Amino acid sequence: MSKKIITISRQCGSGGHTVGKLVSERLGIPFYDKKLIEIVAQRSGLTEETIAREGEFAPASLLYSIAMNLSHGYDVRSKGNMILPDQINTFQTELIKELAEKGPCVIVGRCANYILHDRSDCLHVYLHGDMEERKNRVVAEHRVLASEAEAHIRDRDRKRAKHYEHFTDQRWGMAQNYTICLDSSVLGIEKCVETIEALSK
């Protein structure tokens, strides 16, 4: 069976955005990374910054979440009796299921592999790489200072892992949660794209 929905999970700096974009272009299917954040922001009435932060990184403390809820009121588009990270997760989960129903696409991050794990038409990808290569990439592409690159990467990966483990019953980065995992620093971006394209057919 062809794998028409491709989810991409990734370590910070491993090239997940680039790989996902290239795969979507070669397969001629929609690409959801920042676009997903935009839609959740529109639907929830929260800012894109809030969605980007709370929707993929470690859930904030309960106290912080309650304060955020209070500042937004308890009525974020009818999901008002939940704390903020849970509200955002609910919006994201609904949207990711909708997108998969709609047709072939590439979705980056947001626990999409877990949300869609019951579908048999998905290729769940996890990208990782060695620290040096990832440092170079965040300096070149994310405008992070070289002196801060490693701390930046470790902080984001730690928060992403905590977020994933909060909203799933799985450990982030365990091979068995994905159809295929690739070391982008050993294989290079082009081979990662080719491999995903070949396995999606």
Place this chain on the structure above:
Amino acid sequence: MSKKIITISRQCGSGGHTVGKLVSERLGIPFYDKKLIEIVAQRSGLTEETIAREGEFAPASLLYSIAMNLSHGYDVRSKGNMILPDQINTFQTELIKELAEKGPCVIVGRCANYILHDRSDCLHVYLHGDMEERKNRVVAEHRVLASEAEAHIRDRDRKRAKHYEHFTDQRWGMAQNYTICLDSSVLGIEKCVETIEALSK
């Protein structure tokens, strides 16, 4: 750079032996699975059964190891001042490094990905799959009773993980320890073989 040494780590029943053998045949390079056990047995003077059991599964308790050492004497081919699992691990490590030095090959199991992690000419593969598919495979290929298949798989995976974590500083099955991880139950054996072959070139 081409990846001439291919190491294959695997969950029990995920088809690691079959995939490794097919890859070695297609690339025309030696295949070390049972053969590796035979060589370590010859060199150490221990039986193949002992090497198979102690060389990849959880190290036995210290008491058991001491009893085994006593029954073999403290002189297993000059590595006499170590307990048995450590002796076997030392033989295996030496042999795996030798094989990689000698030329292209496929090596299954035995922490080979960790032992060779400093070489840049290796493709480290991890295979996994869903429980149903793995149960079917161990019943068909390993002559395990259907009623005992799941317990057999869980026991072997648990012991393999403990062994790996005892002799490395890594967690078994974490994607970042391997160049590529593949779900053989979703992709099928043939696609796994094709992918490894393509990435080794």
